[in-house]
Amino acid sequence: MIENDPLPYAGRDEALARIHTQRANAPHEPLVVIGRKHIGKTAFLRQVMHTIPKHTIAVLIPLGDISPDDEAHLWVMTSQYILDELNQHGMILPDLPAQDVARMWFMTQFMPMVMKTLRGRELLLLWDDAHHLLNTNLPDDLFEVLHDLCSASIQMIFAFDIRHEDHLSQFMPFITPKHLLRLGNLSHAGCLAILADHQGGVGEDMIRAIYDGSGGLPYIIQQYGYELGAHGDIKAMNNAVYARVSDEFLRIWEERTADEKLVLTAIADLFYDDPLRPITTAHIATWSVNSDYLLDETAINAALRGLLYDEVVILDHHHVRVHGDLFRKWLLENARIVRKPADKRQAVPIGIIIITVIIVAMMVLVILSVFGGATDGGMNIPTITPLS
Missing domain, CATH: 1.10.10.10 (Winged helix-like DNA-binding domain superfamily/Winged helix DNA-binding domain)
Incomplete structure (x- = not known):
């Protein structure tokens, strides 16, 4: 993960061991790497590419760059990434005639020719940013197709952002909880592994x-x-x-x-x-x-x-x-909590408040003087005498 480092991926030994164990014991089953943004999912997939046996060809398919908006686009771009990786290993596929149905062409012509060219080697497809496969423009049976494609010779690892973890249940039984591998923060030993070979x-x-x-x-x-x-x-x-x-x-x-x-x-x-x-x-x-x-x-x-x-x-x-x-x-x-804005109430001018207080005080004085005078002046209180 350091600039100019030829092997800048380290610190995931336990996760790598899990990958290699499953590939050995259940190669036809997928693995799903999940983790938060910037936790190193893409770096981990590249680390897998550096640590797999020589008889395996790994292809990283960056779905975030492809952003497939329909099924044909997905299969065409996937085939292109596979071809590019094979070319880097000196393997050239013959031209294949295109078909109107991209899925049919990919499954019945392209992939059989790829496996024939590999001559017994294994193919590992690494689907990065795999949440793009949840695109509503893609068919509902897409994961069933991928399930059918998986075998002892064609293996798959998907990397999902953890925000999409709840959606993985849609793809059972192809993807189940036992297939999940969660990446978290690195340990002190992982930090040491990344920085150990730093120059100086x-x-x-x-x-x-x-x-x-x-x-x-x-x-x-x-x-x-x-x-x-x-x-x-x-x-x-x-x-x-x-x-x-x-x-x-x-x-x-x-x-x-x-x-x-x-x-x-x-x-x-x-x-x-x-x-x-x-x-x-x-x-x-x-x-x-x-x-x-x-x-x-x-x-x-x-x-x-x-x-x-x-x-x-x-x-x-x-x-x-x-x-x-x-x-x-x-x-x-x-760290600040945004308070809800208080109700804006129109302020009462101070002059009105003073005048109101004076008027109320004067009214109180008048009332007190009236009732006070009635008591002190001995006013005759009229009485009613019944007629005889």
Whole structure:
């Protein structure tokens, strides 16, 4: 993930082991890599390409670049990427006559010719940005066609943005929960693996500082890699990386729910008040009570579950903290809850208020003087005498 690095993909050993195990034991079944934006799904697919056995030809199909708007477009572009990869391996396919139905041509002519050309080698299709296959312009039975295509010799891996995870149930039994492989933030060892071969070397203290600053988010570790040669100390490098990734932090913030934003704001405020104090859900609840935004325990726990799932925060011995020093810095500077605009009421001029007060006071004085005079002056109160 570092510029000019011939093999810039590292830190996913467990996920790679899962890939290779399934390819060996159930090659006809697909695998689905899911993860958040900028978590390194495309980089992982490229890492797979670098680590597969020599008898396998891997083809990366970037559906985000293709953006297939109909089925014919999908099959034509897929065949082109396969042809390009075969050409790089010195394999040339003969010209095939086109057919009116692209699917029929792809399944009955193109793919049989590809497998014949491979001469016993395996073909691994890596579908990046696979949520484009959910396009409503594509046929409903598309995944059934892909299912029929899978075999011991033709294997598939799909990379989905986690925002589309709920839609995967539409493609059962081709894709089931057992086929899912979720990519999360890198561990300290993963960060070390990425930076280990950096020109000039990176000391353990620097790697620890980079990991703490990034929270293990591959995209941010990549930015540190770009800045390593330009800065001699971690503070200067943190400032440079922070400027690079502020827009990414804004995107992360904007994707959160209202309750999640409140919890993040609470964590940032509590950290600002006392950086050394561990933060618990009880502290967040107390902060909520003292603020204008009341969250009950259920809402706080639900928000924390979402933040933990996306690794925005981490839970360490029941203590909550933001995952990554740079993102915490961004929260301290930017986390604000937009208040609903108050009803605009027309202000009453102060002069009218004064006149009103004077008039009311005068009326009170008049009333008091009238009733006071009636009492002190001994006025005769008329009586009614019944007629005899």
